[in-house]
Amino acid sequence: MSLEQLLETIPRGAPDEALAREVNFEALPRHIAIIMDGNGRWAAQRHLPRVEGHRAGIESVRDVVETSARLGIGALTLYAFSVENWKRPVTEVTALMALLKRYLRLELDAINRNNIRFQVIGRTDELSADVLQELAAGQEATAGNSGMTFNIALNYGGRAEIVDAARRAIDAGIASADLDEQKFSQLLYTAGQPDPDLLIRTSGEMRVSNFLLWQIAYAEIWVTDTLWPDFRRKHLLEAVLAYQKRDRRYGGIKPTPALTR
Numbered sequence: 212m213s214l215e216q217l218l219e220t221i222p223r224g225a226p227d228e229a230l231a232r233e234v235n236f237e238a239l240p241r242h243i244a245i246i247m248d249g250n251g252r253w254a255a256q257r258h259l260p261r262v263e264g265h266r267a268g269i270e271s272v273r274d275v276v277e278t279s280a281r282l283g284i285g286a287l288t289l290y291a292f293s294v295e296n297w298k299r300p301v302t303e304v305t306a307l308m309a310l311l312k313r314y315l316r317l318e319l320d321a322i323n324r325n326n327i328r329f330q331v332i333g334r335t336d337e338l339s340a341d342v343l344q345e346l347a348a349g350q351e352a353t354a355g356n357s358g359m360t361f362n363i364a365l366n367y368g369g370r371a372e373i374v375d376a377a378r379r380a381i382d383a384g385i386a387s388a389d390l391d392e393q394k395f396s397q398l399l400y401t402a403g404q405p406d407p408d409l410l411i412r413t414s415g416e417m418r419v420s421n422f423l424l425w426q427i428a429y430a431e432i433w434v435t436d437t438l439w440p441d442f443r444r445k446h447l448l449e450a451v452l453a454y455q456k457r458d459r460r461y462g463g464i465k466p467t468p469a470l471t472r
Protein backbone atom coordinates (compact mmCIF):
# COMPACT_ATOMS: atom_id res chain seq x y z
CA MET A 212 0.00 0.00 0.00
CA SER A 213 1.59 3.28 0.95
CA LEU A 214 3.08 5.65 3.47
CA GLU A 215 -0.31 7.39 3.75
CA GLN A 216 -2.05 4.15 4.63
CA LEU A 217 0.57 3.34 7.20
CA LEU A 218 0.46 6.82 8.73
CA GLU A 219 -3.33 6.56 9.18
CA THR A 220 -2.71 4.17 12.09
CA ILE A 221 0.24 5.99 13.68
CA PRO A 222 -0.42 8.78 16.18
CA ARG A 223 1.10 12.09 15.01
CA GLY A 224 4.58 12.66 16.38
CA ALA A 225 4.97 9.10 17.66
CA PRO A 226 8.47 7.62 17.18
CA ASP A 227 6.99 5.14 14.66
CA GLU A 228 6.08 8.06 12.38
CA ALA A 229 9.74 8.97 11.81
CA LEU A 230 10.55 5.31 11.13
CA ALA A 231 7.65 5.01 8.68
CA ARG A 232 8.85 8.09 6.78
CA GLU A 233 12.30 6.54 6.36
CA VAL A 234 10.95 3.46 4.56
CA ASN A 235 11.67 3.22 0.84
CA PHE A 236 8.38 1.96 -0.58
CA GLU A 237 10.08 1.09 -3.87
CA ALA A 238 12.33 -1.50 -2.21
CA LEU A 239 10.10 -3.36 0.23
CA PRO A 240 10.71 -7.03 0.99
CA ARG A 241 8.19 -8.95 -1.12
CA HIS A 242 7.82 -11.57 1.57
CA ILE A 243 8.61 -11.33 5.30
CA ALA A 244 8.87 -14.49 7.42
CA ILE A 245 8.92 -14.34 11.21
CA ILE A 246 9.98 -16.89 13.83
CA MET A 247 7.86 -15.67 16.73
CA ASP A 248 9.93 -16.76 19.71
CA GLY A 249 10.23 -15.89 23.40
CA ASN A 250 6.66 -16.17 24.67
CA GLY A 251 7.71 -18.55 27.45
CA ARG A 252 10.54 -16.28 28.58
CA TRP A 253 8.24 -13.25 28.53
CA ALA A 254 5.86 -15.08 30.86
CA ALA A 255 8.66 -16.39 33.10
CA GLN A 256 9.96 -12.83 33.59
CA ARG A 257 6.54 -11.98 35.01
CA HIS A 258 6.18 -15.17 37.05
CA LEU A 259 3.24 -16.17 34.86
CA PRO A 260 2.44 -19.54 33.26
CA ARG A 261 3.90 -19.97 29.73
CA VAL A 262 0.47 -19.82 28.16
CA GLU A 263 0.13 -16.18 29.27
CA GLY A 264 3.10 -15.42 27.03
CA HIS A 265 1.31 -17.03 24.10
CA ARG A 266 -1.84 -15.06 24.90
CA ALA A 267 0.11 -11.79 25.03
CA GLY A 268 1.76 -12.70 21.70
CA ILE A 269 -1.59 -12.40 19.93
CA GLU A 270 -1.45 -8.61 20.22
CA SER A 271 1.93 -8.69 18.44
CA VAL A 272 0.46 -10.83 15.67
CA ARG A 273 -2.38 -8.33 15.21
CA ASP A 274 0.03 -5.39 15.04
CA VAL A 275 2.44 -7.06 12.62
CA VAL A 276 -0.29 -8.35 10.28
CA GLU A 277 -1.92 -4.93 9.99
CA THR A 278 1.37 -3.04 9.64
CA SER A 279 2.63 -5.44 6.95
CA ALA A 280 -0.60 -5.11 4.98
CA ARG A 281 -0.52 -1.32 5.20
CA LEU A 282 3.15 -1.22 4.20
CA GLY A 283 2.32 -3.19 1.07
CA ILE A 284 4.17 -6.42 1.81
CA GLY A 285 3.08 -9.13 -0.65
CA ALA A 286 3.35 -12.07 1.73
CA LEU A 287 3.84 -12.51 5.47
CA THR A 288 4.55 -15.90 7.01
CA LEU A 289 4.34 -16.38 10.78
CA TYR A 290 5.75 -19.52 12.40
CA ALA A 291 3.10 -20.48 14.95
CA PHE A 292 3.68 -24.18 15.64
CA SER A 293 6.47 -26.46 14.45
CA VAL A 294 6.33 -30.22 13.89
CA GLU A 295 8.74 -30.38 16.86
CA ASN A 296 6.45 -28.37 19.17
CA TRP A 297 4.36 -31.50 19.89
CA LYS A 298 7.17 -32.34 22.35
CA ARG A 299 5.74 -29.70 24.70
CA PRO A 300 3.34 -30.55 27.55
CA VAL A 301 -0.10 -31.41 26.25
CA THR A 302 -1.64 -28.56 28.27
CA GLU A 303 0.56 -26.03 26.44
CA VAL A 304 -0.24 -27.54 23.03
CA THR A 305 -3.97 -27.50 23.79
CA ALA A 306 -3.79 -23.90 24.95
CA LEU A 307 -1.90 -22.86 21.82
CA MET A 308 -4.50 -24.45 19.55
CA ALA A 309 -7.34 -22.83 21.51
CA LEU A 310 -5.64 -19.42 21.22
CA LEU A 311 -5.22 -19.90 17.49
CA LYS A 312 -8.92 -20.63 17.06
CA ARG A 313 -9.85 -17.62 19.14
CA TYR A 314 -7.48 -15.36 17.23
CA LEU A 315 -9.01 -16.41 13.92
CA ARG A 316 -12.56 -15.98 15.08
CA LEU A 317 -11.88 -12.53 16.50
CA GLU A 318 -9.67 -11.27 13.69
CA LEU A 319 -11.40 -12.57 10.60
CA ASP A 320 -13.32 -9.31 10.09
CA ALA A 321 -10.19 -7.20 10.39
CA ILE A 322 -8.29 -9.56 8.07
CA ASN A 323 -11.05 -9.16 5.50
CA ARG A 324 -11.21 -5.39 5.95
CA ASN A 325 -7.50 -5.23 5.18
CA ASN A 326 -8.05 -7.33 2.00
CA ILE A 327 -5.72 -10.05 3.36
CA ARG A 328 -5.77 -13.63 2.05
CA PHE A 329 -5.28 -16.05 4.92
CA GLN A 330 -3.61 -19.39 4.29
CA VAL A 331 -2.22 -22.22 6.43
CA ILE A 332 1.00 -24.00 5.57
CA GLY A 333 2.19 -27.22 7.19
CA ARG A 334 0.98 -30.78 7.70
CA THR A 335 -2.52 -29.61 8.45
CA ASP A 336 -4.07 -33.09 8.14
CA GLU A 337 -2.53 -33.94 11.52
CA LEU A 338 -4.40 -31.13 13.30
CA SER A 339 -7.60 -31.78 15.22
CA ALA A 340 -10.98 -31.48 13.48
CA ASP A 341 -12.11 -28.36 15.38
CA VAL A 342 -8.91 -26.49 14.52
CA LEU A 343 -9.15 -27.61 10.89
CA GLN A 344 -12.71 -26.36 10.70
CA GLU A 345 -11.73 -22.91 11.97
CA LEU A 346 -8.78 -22.74 9.58
CA ALA A 347 -10.93 -23.78 6.62
CA ALA A 348 -13.50 -21.10 7.49
CA GLY A 349 -10.72 -18.48 7.60
CA GLN A 350 -9.27 -19.58 4.28
CA GLU A 351 -12.65 -19.70 2.56
CA ALA A 352 -13.76 -16.33 3.88
CA THR A 353 -10.60 -14.60 2.61
CA ALA A 354 -9.91 -16.60 -0.57
CA GLY A 355 -11.17 -13.79 -2.82
CA ASN A 356 -9.00 -11.07 -1.25
CA SER A 357 -6.34 -9.58 -3.46
CA GLY A 358 -4.04 -7.94 -0.91
CA MET A 359 -1.32 -9.46 1.25
CA THR A 360 -1.08 -13.23 1.61
CA PHE A 361 -0.85 -14.11 5.29
CA ASN A 362 0.54 -17.61 5.80
CA ILE A 363 0.38 -19.17 9.21
CA ALA A 364 2.86 -22.04 9.57
CA LEU A 365 1.15 -24.68 11.69
CA ASN A 366 2.50 -28.15 12.32
CA TYR A 367 5.16 -26.89 9.96
CA GLY A 368 8.65 -28.30 9.39
CA GLY A 369 11.01 -27.28 6.61
CA ARG A 370 12.30 -30.79 6.12
CA ALA A 371 8.77 -32.23 6.20
CA GLU A 372 7.79 -29.70 3.52
CA ILE A 373 10.67 -30.77 1.28
CA VAL A 374 9.79 -34.45 1.76
CA ASP A 375 6.13 -33.66 0.97
CA ALA A 376 7.22 -31.85 -2.21
CA ALA A 377 9.37 -34.82 -3.27
CA ARG A 378 6.42 -37.14 -2.69
CA ARG A 379 4.22 -34.89 -4.79
CA ALA A 380 6.76 -34.95 -7.60
CA ILE A 381 6.79 -38.74 -7.52
CA ASP A 382 2.99 -39.01 -7.29
CA ALA A 383 2.62 -36.63 -10.24
CA GLY A 384 4.99 -38.84 -12.24
CA ILE A 385 7.42 -36.00 -12.96
CA ALA A 386 10.49 -37.41 -14.74
CA SER A 387 13.75 -36.68 -12.92
CA ALA A 388 15.16 -34.94 -16.00
CA ASP A 389 12.19 -32.54 -15.93
CA LEU A 390 12.67 -31.49 -12.33
CA ASP A 391 14.56 -28.28 -11.64
CA GLU A 392 14.60 -25.74 -8.79
CA GLN A 393 11.86 -23.65 -10.32
CA LYS A 394 9.51 -26.65 -10.70
CA PHE A 395 10.40 -28.02 -7.28
CA SER A 396 9.55 -24.73 -5.59
CA GLN A 397 6.08 -24.95 -7.13
CA LEU A 398 5.54 -28.21 -5.22
CA LEU A 399 6.17 -26.55 -1.86
CA TYR A 400 3.40 -25.22 0.41
CA THR A 401 4.38 -21.69 -0.70
CA ALA A 402 3.88 -22.38 -4.42
CA GLY A 403 3.24 -19.19 -6.33
CA GLN A 404 4.70 -16.92 -3.65
CA PRO A 405 8.07 -15.18 -3.76
CA ASP A 406 10.74 -16.47 -1.38
CA PRO A 407 11.12 -14.45 1.83
CA ASP A 408 13.47 -11.51 1.35
CA LEU A 409 13.56 -10.88 5.08
CA LEU A 410 13.58 -13.42 7.92
CA ILE A 411 13.00 -12.05 11.41
CA ARG A 412 13.57 -13.98 14.64
CA THR A 413 12.68 -12.56 18.03
CA SER A 414 14.23 -13.26 21.45
CA GLY A 415 17.83 -13.42 20.28
CA GLU A 416 18.15 -17.06 19.21
CA MET A 417 20.57 -17.47 16.28
CA ARG A 418 18.97 -20.45 14.58
CA VAL A 419 16.33 -21.20 11.97
CA SER A 420 14.58 -24.07 13.82
CA ASN A 421 13.44 -25.93 10.69
CA PHE A 422 11.62 -22.90 9.20
CA LEU A 423 11.23 -22.46 5.42
CA LEU A 424 14.57 -24.17 4.78
CA TRP A 425 14.25 -24.13 0.99
CA GLN A 426 12.75 -20.66 0.71
CA ILE A 427 15.23 -18.75 2.92
CA ALA A 428 18.24 -19.66 0.75
CA TYR A 429 18.98 -15.96 0.17
CA ALA A 430 16.81 -14.27 2.80
CA GLU A 431 18.34 -11.44 4.80
CA ILE A 432 18.23 -12.43 8.47
CA TRP A 433 17.41 -9.95 11.24
CA VAL A 434 17.45 -11.09 14.87
CA THR A 435 16.23 -8.98 17.77
CA ASP A 436 16.50 -9.61 21.51
CA THR A 437 12.92 -8.33 21.87
CA LEU A 438 10.62 -11.13 23.02
CA TRP A 439 7.66 -11.83 20.73
CA PRO A 440 4.93 -10.44 23.07
CA ASP A 441 6.84 -7.11 23.10
CA PHE A 442 7.26 -6.99 19.30
CA ARG A 443 5.33 -4.13 17.67
CA ARG A 444 5.14 -2.01 14.50
CA LYS A 445 8.28 -0.15 15.59
CA HIS A 446 10.35 -3.35 15.53
CA LEU A 447 8.95 -4.41 12.16
CA LEU A 448 9.81 -1.00 10.69
CA GLU A 449 13.32 -1.25 12.18
CA ALA A 450 13.74 -4.65 10.54
CA VAL A 451 12.56 -3.34 7.15
CA LEU A 452 14.91 -0.34 7.41
CA ALA A 453 17.83 -2.62 8.31
CA TYR A 454 16.92 -4.84 5.34
CA GLN A 455 16.94 -1.85 3.01
CA LYS A 456 20.53 -1.08 4.01
CA ARG A 457 21.81 -4.56 3.15
CA ASP A 458 23.84 -5.34 0.02
CA ARG A 459 22.35 -8.42 -1.58
CA ARG A 460 24.81 -10.22 -3.80
CA TYR A 461 23.41 -13.69 -4.49
CA GLY A 462 26.92 -15.05 -4.83
CA GLY A 463 28.02 -12.30 -7.22
CA ILE A 464 30.52 -9.56 -6.50
CA LYS A 465 28.61 -6.36 -7.15
CA PRO A 466 26.26 -5.04 -4.47
CA THR A 467 22.74 -4.84 -5.94
CA PRO A 468 19.77 -2.81 -4.71
CA ALA A 469 17.45 -4.77 -2.39
CA LEU A 470 14.83 -5.62 -4.98
CA THR A 471 16.79 -6.59 -8.07
CA ARG A 472 17.98 -10.11 -8.74
Ligand code: IPE
Nearest residue numbers: 247248249250251252291292
Ligand atom coordinates in the same frame (compact mmCIF):
# COMPACT_ATOMS: atom_id res chain seq x y z
C1 IPE B 1 7.29 -19.12 20.77
O1 IPE B 1 7.60 -18.93 22.09
C2 IPE B 1 5.93 -19.74 20.53
C3 IPE B 1 5.98 -21.13 20.03
C4 IPE B 1 7.06 -21.79 19.73
C5 IPE B 1 4.71 -21.79 19.87
P1 IPE B 1 8.19 -20.09 22.99
O2 IPE B 1 7.06 -20.81 23.63
O3 IPE B 1 9.13 -20.94 22.22
O4 IPE B 1 8.97 -19.24 24.09
P2 IPE B 1 10.41 -19.52 24.70
O5 IPE B 1 11.34 -19.73 23.57
O6 IPE B 1 10.26 -20.76 25.55
O7 IPE B 1 10.71 -18.32 25.51
Ligand code: IPE
Nearest residue numbers: 246247248290291292293420
Ligand atom coordinates in the same frame (compact mmCIF):
# COMPACT_ATOMS: atom_id res chain seq x y z
C1 IPE C 1 10.42 -22.12 16.74
O1 IPE C 1 10.52 -21.81 18.09
C2 IPE C 1 9.02 -22.55 16.41
C3 IPE C 1 8.04 -21.49 16.44
C4 IPE C 1 8.27 -20.22 16.62
C5 IPE C 1 6.68 -21.91 16.21
P1 IPE C 1 10.99 -22.89 19.15
O2 IPE C 1 11.03 -22.20 20.46
O3 IPE C 1 10.18 -24.11 19.03
O4 IPE C 1 12.47 -23.23 18.63
P2 IPE C 1 13.73 -23.79 19.41
O5 IPE C 1 13.27 -25.00 20.16
O6 IPE C 1 14.19 -22.71 20.32
O7 IPE C 1 14.72 -24.10 18.34
Ligand code: MG
Nearest residue numbers: 248249250251
Ligand atom coordinates in the same frame (compact mmCIF):
# COMPACT_ATOMS: atom_id res chain seq x y z
MG1 MG D 1 11.13 -20.84 21.87
